[in-house]
Amino acid sequence: MIRLAAERMSAGAPNAEGERGVIVSTASIAAYDGQIGQAAYAASKGGIVGMTLPIARELARSGIRVVTIAPGIFETPMMAALPKEAQESLGKMVPFPPRLGRPAEFASLVAEIVRNPMLNGEVIRLDGAIRMAPK
Known part of the structure; x- marks a missing residue:
């Protein structure tokens, strides 16, 4: 997916600073x-984290x-399937x-990433400082 997106972006005209686009990937704190x-699951998300800097370079x-x-833990369709009490507990x-x-809040961060040209090769935790317990 990244390769295909990058091919299309590379063909476009750059902006005044030479930028042709931004790829924003989603991993998880499980990484x-x-x-x-x-x-x-953690290994697959860790792979996304690990490829971010080399691909940016x-x-x-x-x-x-x-x-x-x-x-971290977000309101998603999968989360909506849980009972309200479970969602509140999480x-x-x-x-x-x-x-x-x-x-x-996720969308706001994506918008800021797009706006800020110095954000590159970085993984940003968006998690309210949660650190998951082993179980």
Whole structure:
């Protein structure tokens, strides 16, 4: 997916600073705090984290930035399937703010990444300072 997006972006005209686009990937805090039973999931998210900087360096010559967001516990369709009490309990695990992350907060970070040309090759945790327990 990144390769295909980068090909299309590379063909475009650069802006005044030479930028042709921004690729924002999504990982997860599981890349850092994988829980028992999550080895495959944590490894896949760790792979996204690990490829961010090398791909950013490779695509820099084409004027393309690469940034990854590693979200914590967010309001998602999967989360909406849980009982309200379970959602509230998970939200209380977040140090601050003690609630689930909101899609608008994720979108706001994406918008800032696009606006700020110095954000490149970075993984940003968007998690309210939560660190997941082993289980």
